[in-house]
Amino acid sequence: MALIIRNGRVCDPSQGLDKVADILVLDGRIAALGEGLEAPPEAEVVDASGLVVAPGFIDVHVHLREPGFVAKETIATGTRAAAAGGFTAVCCMANTSPVNDSPLVTRYILDRARESAACRVYPIGAVTKGLQGEALADIGGMAAAGVVALSDDGHGVANANLMRRALEYAADFDLPVIDHCENRDLAAGGVINEGAISTHLGVRGMTRAAEEADVARDVVLASLTGARIHIAHLSAAGSLELVRRAQAQGLPMTCEVTPHHLALDESAVLELGAVAKMNPPLRTAADVEALLEGVADGVVACIATDHAPHTSLEKDQVLAHAPFGVVGLECAVSLMLDRLHWRHGISLPRIVELFSTGPARVFNLPGGTLQIGRPADMTLLDLSREIVVDTRRWQSKARNCPFDGWQLKGAPVMTLIDGKRVTVSGASPVEAASPREMVATTSRTS
């Protein structure tokens, strides 16, 4: 099997590369990278003139909902959404039913992924049994079965001593612990960010202090244990400052931010209601500014969607009762190219790092690079393509997305895994008029 991608702007932060070049793929691996490469006569040719060729994008925070909540999403639909959105790999959270707290469930997810996934799937195991926060899950067993990290995402680990033990144990297996930082006493009953808007709408607010308090505790525990802690969906300026200072002290702390926390502030709730309800909540414009700074200057390691599908029935409730969460796999890359690159002038190599090299580094994943000999996982981008987000055409089962109808500049146009184009509806994205039209023909079964 041979494929040559000609004349693309090859952008690979892992090697400090950003230049027009060809990439030759043989038997699913990157065989050569350079200008004017020779290719075997039978090689398939992709003309990438005017396109960016990047290491495959990785989303480290996705809820695939299977097993247990397949009305919301499945491994098949969630990974098709990922591939359509330009991702070659996703890490899936443990809050399924049953919870991924044992090697049995980890192996089940990996088996289902082998049968039905459109991209690579890396399971994340629970920190505590049943996400109950009372006893450690079978961390060693899950590590052996193939989890890439541990997290009780959906909740924080409230018991600091249990968190300490989890960090010590996880370090033995070189697994990062991802913490959903939400002090349960401070956040209890909260619906949206605490402030003028929560007061105006008459709903309970969630203070930023709930996040900051847990991040601060985690800084102390990282210092105590030397173990790696990754802060999920960091949303508040104060939390970012704590991570920044921890990193300056040399502590092994990393963090991710979501596209929605970078593109929206709490005022979106006034217009969108429950569609803009997520946990942590959208914060203030000042928080968004701070997050953008962290994205630009390197404190933030990854952009991760926190893709959280729900059925329309569940989400079409009043603000106070609707579940938390938004979906993002199919618009995240366009949204970030539009906002970060075109609006805020953040460099393309930095954006590629946030979506590929950064996640691969934090989670010790095999991707995130276009080095010779590595699997040919790639994401091709068209920085100038203008798209309109249309959730009706999505692969995901869910429609709970605040960006429906947004016009964006920049889009993923091809996803390659092991050198093979991922075609989610029988057509290649780059041959269709737009990626959205390409996915429109897929029948949706639920």
Ligand SMILES: [Zn+2]
């Ligand atoms: Zn979370």
